[in-house]
Amino acid sequence: MTISRRQMLKGLTLSPLAAAGTSSWAQDKFPARPMEMIVPWGPGGGADTVGRMVARWFESDLGGSMAVLNAPGATGVIGLSRLLQTPADGHNMGIMTSDTLMVIGVTPKTLKASDLITLGVLSRQPSGLFVKTDSRFKTWADVVAEARAKPGAVSVATTGPGSPDDASIDYLQTKGLKLTNVAYGKPGERYAAVLGGHVDILFEQAGDIKGHLDGKTLRPLLFFTAQRVAAPFADVPVAGDFGYDFLPPQMRGVVVRADTNPQRVALLSASLDRFAAGREYATYLRDQLALPDSYVAAAAAPAFIAGDLELMKRLHTLLPGAK
Numbered sequence: 001m002t003i004s005r006r007q008m009l010k011g012l013t014l015s016p017l018a019a020a021g022t023s024s025w026a027q028d029k030f031p032a033r034p035m036e037m038i039v040p041w042g043p044g045g046g047a048d049t050v051g052r053m054v055a056r057w058f059e060s061d062l063g064g065s066m067a068v069l070n071a072p073g074a075t076g077v078i079g080l081s082r083l084l085q086t087p088a089d090g091h092n093m094g095i096m097t098s099d100t101l102m103v104i105g106v107t108p109k110t111l112k113a114s115d116l117i118t119l120g121v122l123s124r125q126p127s128g129l130f131v132k133t134d135s136r137f138k139t140w141a142d143v144v145a146e147a148r149a150k151p152g153a154v155s156v157a158t159t160g161p162g163s164p165d166d167a168s169i170d171y172l173q174t175k176g177l178k179l180t181n182v183a184y185g186k187p188g189e190r191y192a193a194v195l196g197g198h199v200d201i202l203f204e205q206a207g208d209i210k211g212h213l214d215g216k217t218l219r220p221l222l223f224f225t226a227q228r229v230a231a232p233f234a235d236v237p238v239a240g241d242f243g244y245d246f247l248p249p250q251m252r253g254v255v256v257r258a259d260t261n262p263q264r265v266a267l268l269s270a271s272l273d274r275f276a277a278g279r280e281y282a283t284y285l286r287d288q289l290a291l292p293d294s295y296v297a298a299a300a301a302p303a304f305i306a307g308d309l310e311l312m313k314r315l316h317t318l319l320p321g322a323k
Helices: 005-013 046-062 074-083 098-106 140-149 164-173 187-195 206-214 262-276 279-287 301-316
Strands: 035-039 066-070 092-097 116-124 127-132 155-158 180-183 201-205 218-223 251-257
Touching: 035 046, 035 074, 046 066, 046 092, 046 116, 046 206, 046 251, 046 262, 046 279, 074 092, 074 098, 074 251, 092 098, 092 116, 098 164, 098 251, 098 301, 116 262, 116 279, 116 301, 127 164, 127 187, 127 206, 140 218, 155 164, 155 187, 164 180, 164 201, 164 301, 187 201, 187 206, 187 218, 201 206, 206 218, 251 262, 251 301, 262 279
Parallel strands: 035 066, 035 092, 155 180, 155 201
Antiparallel strands: 092 251, 116 251, 127 201, 127 218
């Protein structure tokens, strides 16, 4: 099943803050019942961190309670599909990552990008390839040499089929580097697989494994960026150093059903704006090694998401077998 660019943009560019007439919901107490945050990945990863952080904020800012539900599977599609089964009244929301956005935006099946609207993008981070500290791979050049000498012998832990992780490994095949992609739906399983020697390399964002980097149990080999990243990784090579033009975006945002009452959407997005202006959020960005201007508010989010989707579609054309 495919969607046209016009259909995609129509679903994404409608501002969630657009006027929709007067609703009695605007006067109702909100939240009127416990809220729920669906994290479509297992515990311990970046999406889980964002989900729990935002849940705590909504509890303190809006009152009431908010449970966090981890529902991993199918590169995030299972969890966000579950969101579509909940009432469109603003009490239920989810975390969407670039992994899921690429799946539902480039090759949509049961879930489409237009089924969701973004309350705010909270993090944007460069992706990279990491190994355990005592890995036989000391540099990216070591990986290149072995991958060319023994096609398929080097394995990489990723988030799942159709994701930027998966696509990045496929792209490297066009550069003569055939790596074996091993998918894990739970972040903890990916990390354990690399640390335990079950796979050779981890595809991840540095902030998500900061504890391992600080503890010297993992180290970076390559970042998928055009230019060198800031300290402490300024000496780590990046894709641009090797002429790789596959630079997948990685973001995490909060989403609700696209048909959620606009006044509830406005209330929730205004709360996120307040959160983004606070000290906790600034600390989060610093700790996660995320871009300092990561936040994209609801009004600008549709155009931002549409832009990422266009980039993902262009990147998809670079993959082996793409038409």
